[in-house]
Amino acid sequence: MYPHHQLPDSPRHAVLTTIASDSHTWNLLFLQLLLEEQGWEVTNLGACVPVGVLVEEATARTPDLIVVSTVNGHGAEEAPGLGRAVRAVPALAEVPLVVGGKLDISGTTAPDVHASLTDAGFDAVLTGANAVPGLLALLDALPEHRHGRSHADAVR
């Protein structure tokens, strides 16, 4: 379904995570496979990831991308805090940070939710039918190596 990219010598590294209250994992497994097929090395942190665990993992080895996937309806409530916590770490201030899934309990993502997430430091908010194509387009726009132009510039 999705074109495979050749695995480069040193694959880019993504941390895949969810919010602390979200127990769903099929979305994480799907995204892990999708990112791997695009040539990424993935650290999948699994269900119910406390923000502290994400920050610790991402600080230990700075990734080229952090993907937050959540479908329990609490994303609008919890993801802004996650975004601010990640951005508060100097080493993670510029790492591309995206969030997607079902972010609130109404099934629609209100414009103010979108704004609060970008204000909190997310570079992209991906929901609905365009979430996966949006993520793939974003991957294509990212530089091959972290030592080039700012990642944030690439996804904004």
Place this chain on the structure above:
Amino acid sequence: MPSAEPAPAAGAFHRFMADAARTGTLVVQPRMGFADPARMRRGLIATRAADATTVGTLTLDSFTRVGDYAAAARAVAQGHHLNGYPLVSMDRETTTGVLDGVHGPGFPVQVRHGSARPGRIVEALVAAGLDATEGGPVSYCLPYGRTPLATSVRAWAEACRSLAALRETGAEPHLETFGGCMLGQLCPPSLLVALSVLEGMFFRRHGLRSVSLSYAQQISPEQDEEAVHALRALAADHLPDTSWHVVVYAYMGVYPETRAGALRLVADAARLAVRTGATRLIVKTPAESARIPSVEENVTALETAATAARTARPAPPPPSTGVEAEARSLVEAVLHLHDDLGQALIRAFAHGYLDVPFCLHPDNAGRARSFISDRGRLEWSRTGSLPLGRPVAATPSRRLTSSGLLHALNHVKNRYDDPAALLGRAG
């Protein structure tokens, strides 16, 4: 017991279910939960008033599930939306106000949550005069978080004893295992049956005398019927001196998006329940694929299920394909590992004797894999260290891809959303 006062209607759930079993009535139940107490109360009243034999549900929110009671309280205070009722964060009077005049012997209410550490939840439900909840040391740990299995086993043993203490007041508390669900989809039925029975036994050994065993509708009606019959056969052998019934869950995987497809799926779940002699069904709604359903959508699903149930009759088991033999073999292998069932469960996962396909939890071996066969059934493609007791013909597994996984996850949704399926069962 945390409450100084005796619980007013304790034993209600057990007694209601025992009566339903005697009369052969299928009891239907929603997965309903709202943060707003007034809306929660309206939901319970609407469930009771539905044209069906119903029991009520308080489904708790995700903050409460993971034990972040402060975040749940903060969200409520700020008027934010939660995906369920924050039982532990609400004061007792608020919850008894939600239940007052609604909950009782004719309409028992069960608390559904999803917590690997349910101690505070059990305290709060007992204090509010309730006597029934669900979960389990494995089924509310492995698929739903990162709590170590050993921690969950300890917490669930304590919670069982605390719930069972209600028996000292003359009541009969009830506990349902969620073991028949495990990730909601793509788990072969024999493992679901084994986990359901093992958790039911765990509850029994920690003092409960009234339990229910779950089985979640999967992808093949014939395979599901065989599985529920297997579940009942194993329960009869392994749960002596216990009052038990089977509860069927309407499909717990990716749900159809069309209203017709979603209602057809819940109607099929109701027919599965009646044909296999299950006593209770937990429904899903047409809103499920997109968001938390409304009260009205829940009532529609309850009534659709009850209508379908009226047209079905108990049926003999289909020809065996080995589900019962596999489940028996798994249960017996686990029981041989340790006299203490909690320790046996921990060792079973460490050895891969129990191994849930696609489960990301660190305590799950992750060597077993399943696939949807050409016959439209869930089969093992890799059995890892599972002691299935017989050679299992596994198709050489193709590499798992994102699109292959998505296709498997959407198998039921696609079949029920297909307009051609209106003409008969597709696939």
